[in-house]
Amino acid sequence: MFKVNDYVMYGSMGVCKVIGISKEKYIDGEEIECYVLQTIYKNTMTIKTPVNNPKVLMREVMTKDDVLSLMDIMAKTETVWIEDDRQRSANFKAALKTGKSEDCMLIIKAMYQKKENATGSKKLRKMDEDILKAAEKQLYEEFAIALDIQPEEVVPYILNRIS
Template identity: 50%
Template sequence: MFQIDDCVIYNAMGVYKVVDIRREQDISGSETQYYILKPVYGNNLTIKTPVDNNKTLMRKVLSKEEVLSLIESMHEQETIWIDNDRQRKEMFKAVLKTGDSRNWVKLIKTIHMKEQEKKAIGKKLTKADEEIMKIAEKNLYEEFAVALSIPPEEVSSYIMELVS
């Protein structure tokens, strides 16, 4: 169970802070305990989700040590490119939904490497690949920002400094 002030990844939507835990009647009239979540960055979307909700991914943000370890292992991460656009889009969406930072790193690395290949021959990524990379980067950078106590917009340069 999460506590008030815990930062969590909520359903691959980014980093949210548990601002309250309260008991309320649900639509069937029974008492249910809910987490009240507010985004750490960006929009003002407040989320109320049952504490015992098993359908939605919710996990604690990685620790600073876990983030640093993941950054160190980035060069070892395999890529997961699929040539078929439709199959790739579906697989990439599934990877996003896992809520797993290691998978997000693989996804970003894969798309970034393909982007570099395409640039070298004067081409661009598909719109779908660009959008998926933006979502993966947003989620990963927000999580890393919380763990490292830096703004999300500084995460990319922080990573580049560590890996170079």
């Protein structure tokens, strides 16, 4: 169970802070214990979600040591580019839904390698760009909290670490 002031990854919303735990009455009169979450970056909003909600992915934010270890592992990890657009999109979207930082990092690495290896005026497809933005948002927000930096400082931090 999370405590007040814990940082959590909450579904596709990204990093949230637990600002309270409350009892909420539902239509059927049942009282359910809920986390009161506040998004951290952009569009600050408050979210209430049942403590025991198996449908929503909610986990602890990685520690600094976890982040540094993941960076080191990912620097040595090979990625595979799936040529079929539909299959690639489905695989990347499924990876995003896991909420795992490792999956986001693999998506980002694969996309950057594809961009780097593109010839001429070839760019990533719009669907790839959208998936890349979602993966970057999710990963950079979590890394920023763990490393005590701003999300826009994450890429330079990673580049400095792996070079």
